[in-house]
Ligand code: SF4
């Protein structure tokens with residue numbers, strides 16, 4: 003249990019979600035274990051006693067999330083509604099709790115898996131593992147980032163930027179990390195099971211380490227000899243060893259019941275095209291720009307993620323609607339038949355390659371970097387001011 | 392002007408039938424009781440508790456059929472309900488969650504539940520249409536199989552029928568709802584038979600009042616989005632496509648398929664007995680319970696229901712059978728005779744081990760018929776593997792907990808499952824905590840299946856969850872995707888009671904503790920919260936290789952002690968006055 007707590011503390015820091023030394027993590031069985039001592043332990047133990055949970059994370063936020071979430075906690079209180087479709091599916095909304103009191107935290111956490119306490123941080127829960135609390139914490143960060151930048155663009159277009167928003171925005175963009183460029187990966191084609199598994203694991207890890215996605219947000223597959231090797235559902239892209247399913251394409255075994263929820267999309271892509279290496283992740287600026295639609299009076303507003311009928315694109319990449327699972331399994335393979343990259347509205351990017359993961363990873367990075375540059379162009383800010391491109 | 396209903400979600404009343412004199416009356420239910428026990432399993436348990444120390448076959452022992460506030464609404468998987476009594480097989484609480492349309496029809500007829508006491512002088516049918524209750528002669532169906540009986544009466548509404556097995560006192564006899572949904576475990580069919588009830592039909596035409604329709608639609612959409620995103624439910628290889636049989640390959644791949652009466656955990660012919668093989672052979676279509684978006688039952692063009700995962704597993708690996716059609720036929724025979732497939736197969740596996748026999752398909756069919764008609768060795772086997780093995784002086788060959796046969800997951804391959812089998816209030820059951828969800832299916836996230844670390848609390852929490860789910864009611868499978876967070880919104884929208892995930896968990900905890908109180912009243916304690924010795928003494932091997940290690944007994948004891956602390960039981964696994972009071976439960980009734 004101890005190793006589990008320390009693992010997520012380290013991960014939160016390395017993912018840039020929390021400052022060093024900040025994460026406070028508890029795991030509860032018959033007794034409670036903490037990763038470190040803190041004066042807030044007593045309050046948080048009262049919170050745990052009031053809920054059916056087995057793990058809890060509380061942490062102050064690292065920048066730029068701290069500025070973003072503190073801003074949204076005031077401007078959107080008492081509840082922040084995520085705009086990206088995946089977070090909306092799994093978390094619905096994020097409550098804001100004005101003070102760090104056990105009673106108030108419990109009353110928010112009775113309904114939701116996490117709560118934002120302005121100026122303090124986020125409390126997130128798990129019922130079977132601290133991994134859930136980590137994912138929940140990370141989802142709030144991702145989703146608030148997306149919402150902050152999406153709202154700014156919308157406000158700018160509609161002339162509704164106020165001073166607080168402008169100040170927060172200027173502060174945040176100066177805190178952004180420069181884009182990372184992804185490394186070169188093993189070259190394919192891969193034939194042996196071991197080579198395939200290690201190529202998938204390497205690519206997953208590189209996607210996370212390049213800060214293109216947070217570890218939990220994505221999936222990846224490779225086809226060889228009519229077997230689709232695909233990351234399992236609820237797996238972390240940077241920890242895929244032992245978490246890859248080998249699913250026969252003829253459907254003769256249902257071991258793929260634990261495969262990623264996007265298995266169907268991956269399968270159709272490899273069935274209908276010559277691509278063999280598929281990568282899916284949620285890079286932030288690609289998601290943000292997919293949400294930035296200029297048609298104000300569209301009758302589909304509110305259901306864009308399922309029903310957008312327009313042929314939209316950004317930086318030359320198509321944007322398609324489709325919810326997780328069934329929804330995008332109809333739209334993504336059709337789009338990839340024409341182009342090896344596609345953005346799913348409010349969700350993420352799929353890229354494909356013929357032999358190995360170099361192509362898909364470079365594509366994913368190029369799309370994200372282009373979207374980032376395009377974002378600042380739309381926001382009226384010269385890219386030179388923000389980072390060396 | 393529309394009049395405001397007195398109550399939303401619930402009907403506000405239950406039906407009590409006394410078969411001693413054929414009378415019936417209506418009882419109004421206090422709102423406070425609904426808040427405490429919700430419905431379904433919770434409310435049925437509340438009404439069972441005062442009688443739980445009576446012998447299962449006592450005239451006054453109630454038979455309870457309960458729906459919940461979500462039933463007969465658009466809440467996903469709200470078609471399920473609970474049938475409960477004291478289990479003839481185990482002597483513990485004996486409840487079954489069952490699907491089909493019975494729950495919905497009971498609710499439409501205006502009842503939250505039906506409580507039946509007494510015994511009819513003659514084999515009878517209970518026919519309910521709204522407020523009209525008839526007790527009719529059913530002598531003409533004596534000895535009939537469930538399929539023919541269902542055919543004969545199904546125009547009257549939803550049906551629940553017993554077969555010859557229950558009429559012949561088979562201790563693991565079942566009730567079959569709507570022709571193929573089994574209330575299988577614990578011998579609930581015998582609780583019908585002892586009251587001389589051959590069948591029940593129910594039909595109604597009432598609506599359930601919804602407090603906030605738009606909020607219900609929104610919360611339903613929240614659940615449905617999660618269902619669509621779930622690979623286990625709606626994925627190409629999930630339960631919607633293959634039924635629960637989708638688990639077969641996975642359990643095989645995890646080398647935890649109970650084989651040869653749990654002496655092994657790898658079945659070398661599993662790949663020809665998997666869900667894909669059934670699809671190739673039968674080309675079934677989907678069917679399922681009322682109000683279900685998943686539809687996990689698979690039915691052939693000839694109206695044959697294909698076996699569920701547990702049945703597929705136990706009638707193949709557990710008894711060393713690789714004839715797929717024999718599994719389908721064994722399933723059909725069990726359902727028609729009205730016997731639990733898990734207990735039937737596991738009892739035969741025990742018989743095969745003791746007699747050193749290989750059961751051929753022909754033997755399998757004739758043994759099942761012998762059990763159902765208590766002929767020859769069948770008469771002994773009809774008492775379940777625990778009593779049979781004991782009588783033969785080989786108690787270690789009965790793979791049971793609290794006399795209930797274990798289902799299709801070797802506990803050496805999933806330690807949460809091991810603990811949950813042991814502490815379950817209904818005995819060797821996988822559904823109380825359903826740790827397969829995280830230990831195997833990675834939902835909500837994966838846990839390490841080979842450790843007891845942390846499992847005590849996880850199991851206790853999941854038991855509370857499922858007690859709430861069985862009381863609302865909903866289907867446990869949906870909780871591979873959704874959680875009480877979404878269902879609390881559904882519940883509030885329907886009933887108008889402000890609620891949260893934690894409030895429902897808390898009710899689930901109360902409902903579960905109530906069952907612990909009932910079992911304790913019947914003498915169940917720590918010695919019963921244990922696993923068969925085989926799992927502690929023997930590794931599961933293939934050739935010379937260990938595929939699953941024996942469970943470390945001390946680790947198990949530690950996890951069980953942790954569980955007792957977390958559950959608020961004393962060191963001997965018994966309830967305490969303080970915890971009962973904290974949960975708002977009476978110490979004595
Ligand atoms: S998933 Fe299956 S058991 Fe559950 S409600 Fe649906 S049809 Fe019934």
Ligand SMILES: [Zn+2]
Pocket residue numbers: 088219220282283284349350
């Ligand atoms: Zn995604």
